[in-house]
Amino acid sequence: MLIRPLVLSVGFLLASAIVAPAASGEPAVEPAATEASPSVAAAPGQPAEAPSGMVVSPPPVTTTSPDGWTLSLAAEEETQRPIAPLTTALSTREYEVGGTYTGTMTGPAEDEPPRGMLEVGYQIGCGIDMSTSNGVALTGTAGITPSIGILGVDVIGPFPDAILPGVAGNLGGAITIGLKPGIINVVTVAEKEFTGAEPWVMVDGFRIKIDGCVGESFIRSYAVLTRSTDVSDAILAYYGETTKV
Structure with a gap:
């Protein structure tokens, strides 16, 4: 017959219902206290740090x-x-x-x-x-250099075939800091x-x-x-x- 196993199962469930609330009512375990930071806690025999400022x-x-x-x-x-x-x-x-x-x-x-x-x-x-x-200063230089070129000069024709003018420019800059x-x-x-x-x-x-x-x-x-x-x-x-x- 299955009467005895059924009675045992009911008894086990009742026991679990009674024990569970008691266990849940216990205080939670506090975590272990961490060691104080050296910047806050003063060493034994030493004065505490002064407040900020x-x-x-x-x-x-x-x-x-x-x-x-x-x-x-x-x-x-x-x-x-x-x-x-x-x-x-x-x-x-x-x-x-x-x-x-x-x-x-x-x-x-x-x-x-x-x-x-x-x-x-x-x-x-x-x-x-x-x-x-x-302080901080920006310095720079700029200039233009003209030039003239001669084309087609040889022994047979002493005069140039063409004159080619040219212009060259230069630009420079720098940042200086006076300290x-x-x-x-x-x-x-x-x-x-x-x-x-x-x-x-x-x-x-x-x-x-x-x-x-x-x-x-x-x-x-x-x-x-x-x-x-x-x-x-x-x-x-x-x-x-x-x-x-």
Whole structure:
């Protein structure tokens, strides 16, 4: 009889229907985590990378003047972001920069507070300069050379049978590109005259550009602190990290 095999088949189907939903309800297995990219993850014991556009500022600079005053100059939160120039020219460089530049002066007690000037700006270096040359120029030469030919001259007839005039022309051209060794462009952003011991200048979202720059370019910030008296000037300069673009 076929009753027993039929019962077994029905039991197998019921068991499959009960087990299948349980299996489908299990969480999916997450893929193995990939190793972090070296450009994002910092090595053990090393500081994390600065955000895009941030520049690590060098340590503060300090000097002491002959009259006993100590001048210090420092920068923080510097940014230098290359951006697309409005001219879309390949020889134009444009940057968005920022930072806070602080001067400090300490010295002997005086009746009047110290005074002077704090200058802040940027230096942009070009590998090849086209701004002071002739740039791209097209040169050419053209000329006409006339000629006369004599036909049919022999011993029997001393006179020529015919005279054949001719004209020859020449045309030449060339393209010249005037290039000069690289130069450093100085862009002054602020010249702050002050009276006091702690002058500072903050720059944020300031855009600077240069033209006629071919090849790689380099940019760095600078600050110059000057303490002035009626008979002297003490000058201290700070230069930021150089960034290659």
